[in-house]
Amino acid sequence: MMGLSKKVILLGHFGVGKTSLIQRFVHQKFSEKYLTTIGVKIDKKVITVEGRELSMLIWDIAGESTQQKVPESYKLGAHGAIYVFDLTRPSSYDLIEQEVSHLKNILPPIPFVLVGNKRDLLTEEEFNALQKKLPAYDYIFSSAKTGEGVEEMFFYLAKQMLQ
Amino acid sequence: MHKAREQRPLKKDLITTFTLIKVDKNKADTDKSQLLLRLRDLLLEEDRRKIQSIDMEVTALAREFNNRKMLAIKIDPIVQEHLDKLKEDFPTLFGPVITQTIKYQIKNSQNEVVDALYPIVGKLIRKYIAREIEIISEKVDRQLARAFSWQGWLRKIKAWFSGTSETDIVLQGLAEPAIEEIFVIEQDSGMLYGSYSRSKNMDQDMIAGMLTAIKSFVADAFQKGEQEPESIEYESYHIVFKNFKTYFLAIAVSGTMTASFKDRLESTVLNFAEQLRRQAETSNGESEDMFSGYLEKYFNELDDGPK
Numbered sequence: 090m091m092g093l094s095k096k097v098i099l100l101g102h103f104g105v106g107k108t109s110l111i112q113r114f115v116h117q118k119f120s121e122k123y124l125t126t127i128g129v130k131i132d133k134k135v136i137t138v139e140g141r142e143l144s145m146l147i148w149d150i151a152g153e154s155t156q157q158k159v160p161e162s163y164k165l166g167a168h169g170a171i172y173v174f175d176l177t178r179p180s181s182y183d184l185i186e187q188e189v190s191h192l193k194n195i196l197p198p199i200p201f202v203l204v205g206n207k208r209d210l211l212t213e214e215e216f217n218a219l220q221k222k223l224p225a226y227d228y229i230f231s232s233a234k235t236g237e238g239v240e241e242m243f244f245y246l247a248k249q250m251l252q
Numbered sequence: 253m254h255k256a257r258e259q260r261p262l263k264k265d266l267i268t269t270f271t272l273i274k275v276d277k278n279k280a281d282t283d284k285s286q287l288l289l290r291l292r293d294l295l296l297e298e299d300r301r302k303i304q305s306i307d308m309e310v311t312a313l314a315r316e317f318n319n320r321k322m323l324a325i326k327i328d329p330i331v332q333e334h335l336d337k338l339k340e341d342f343p344t345l346f347g348p349v350i351t352q353t354i355k356y357q358i359k360n361s362q363n364e365v366v367d368a369l370y371p372i373v374g375k376l377i378r379k380y381i382a383r384e385i386e387i388i389s390e391k392v393d394r395q396l397a398r399a400f401s402w403q404g405w406l407r408k409i410k411a412w413f414s415g416t417s418e419t420d421i422v423l424q425g426l427a428e429p430a431i432e433e434i435f436v437i438e439q440d441s442g443m444l445y446g447s448y449s450r451s452k453n454m455d456q457d458m459i460a461g462m463l464t465a466i467k468s469f470v471a472d473a474f475q476k477g478e479q480e481p482e483s484i485e486y487e488s489y490h491i492v493f494k495n496f497k498t499y500f501l502a503i504a505v506s507g508t509m510t511a512s513f514k515d516r517l518e519s520t521v522l523n524f525a526e527q528l529r530r531q532a533e534t535s536n537g538e539s540e541d542m543f544s545g546y547l548e549k550y551f552n553e554l555d556d557g558p559k
Contacts (some may be wrong), residue, residue, distance in 0.1 A: 094457065096441045128469055131442075146443065146461055162468030166441020236258035 090141030093236050094144040095250050097243075098164055100192065101173035102181040103152030106206040109233035110173065111149050114243050126151040129163055138247045145247065154180075156188050161195060169200045169246045176205045176219060176230070186224050204242050208232040309366060364458070429513040431551050433504040435460050436528070446454045448547035467493065494521045499528075503551075520554045 099107040108126055112118050115134045130149045135142060150163050164170075172192065174182040189203070209232040211219065216230075221226070229245065231238030316322040338345075359363050411418040434454065436445040442464030447456045470481045480500075484491040490509050494501040501521060505513075527546055 094443055096461075129465045131458050131465065133455055133457050143455065146457055148442075148461065148465075160472045161467065162472055163465065165468075166438060166443065168441075221279055 093141065093251075094146060095168040095247070096146045096148060096166055097169045097170045097171065097246060097250075098148045098150055098167045099173060100150055100159065100164075101152055102154060102175070102178075104173040105152060105173045105178070105181050107152065107171075107173050108149050110171075110204070110206060110231065110239055110242075111147055113233045113236055113239045115147070117236075119236075128187050134243075136244070136247060138244065138251055141251060143247055143251065145243065155184075156191050156225060164196060167196065167199060169202075169250045170196060171202045171204055171242060171246060173204045173206050176207050176216070177210045182223065185226075189226065200246055202242055202246050202249075203228050203231045204238070206233060208237055209234050388480075429505050429507040429509050431503060431554060432506050433459075433502075434547050434551055435463065435502040436499055436547065437464055437502060438499050439495075439497070446547055448551060463491070467500070492517070496524075496528075498527055501525075516554055521549055524550045 099111065102109055102125065103125060108124070108130070109119060109171070110133050112120070115132045126149055132147045132149065133144060134147065135144045148163060148167070148189055150159055153159050158177065170192065172185075174185060176182075185203070189201075192201070203226050205219075205223070206230050208216065208230045229238050231241045231242060232241060284404075316326065323401075381480035407418060407421050411421050431448075432450050434448045436447065437443070437460045438445060442461045444457050447460070449456065466484070467481055471479070480493065482493055484493075484539050488506055490505045492501075492503045492505060494503070503517070503521075505517075524546065526552075531546070
């Protein structure tokens, strides 16, 4: 193994599109088929950030209705985390404040990105209305289907991890 | 008379007037009808054109429809698209049905299935056994060639002292344990510190991550507190875990794990751990490839030693 490596964990409810985001980022693919992740799946992508080669080990952790159910051992030693929710499914972001607070309690102070996925399924009006309803955090809005925001979220996290 | 004389011009006048009116009325009717014709032309001209165009299109479509070649140009891409979709979705759509059908067929026509599969399976098994015998035969040849060598005499003495037959010792030697892969993995994160592999088939970082996840999953699932899984067995492979405070070693071994090999592995691991401790004291904690050289050195010695 050469160069610098960082562990990134993807968290969130089941079916929010974590695996699809990784597929899009690592393999530039998207599938409409839904296959639930069992346990954890690990992918790797080597990127260049600010002239430095960084190997991102991305842990796609199986979705749970609450983050308290996710085995803590999977989160150990993470250098960065991405919490994904589904913009079309309120149950995936209704308790976002509690989820974020829980994660910040159990994780060390590592870069953390909140991602609202499936942006392509909302109209401009629905999206604007939803943005007003979401708690005041910084979000990245993405679509694994169109690729919108996908590179942005991983590169943003990579830059944060290297700082 | 006067009256009659007076009436004559009046009648004539009346007839003239009536004739004029009649002529005027005929002219008006003609004008009206022409106007109606013009109006009709104006109103229906566009419809007529449309009807004409539709008529032409229908004729063209009928020509295309009745001409196989022309129809194929239109329909083939659609049929092809549906076929491609069907091909793609076939396993999902029909997989369970086919599985059920095969199960049903096997259950109800066992003899026929056996008759059909026997020649194929038989050939496969025969081929596999022949290949394995060939490998064993080559190994036995090599062992026999060493019969009067230093190793041959050593084996004879070992057999004499241990009470084990020389054949058993030779056979044991055929499934010698060998180290295939070693990973030095950070305990919590699963990040790879270093690795050594005979055949680099898969991404080492991903294997390290998955091994950590499996280990963590087993520990979590059985809630054994400080206890950790010590090994995983897969066919003729053993993945041995050696846990230390901040990292663990995952060693993939092929062949039969003998007691003496386990002992030597344990001692090599301890020596390596000591080397690693010294190395870690001077490193900056980044998961650089700093151990791979040591791994190769230590574990090659183990492979080369007595089994």
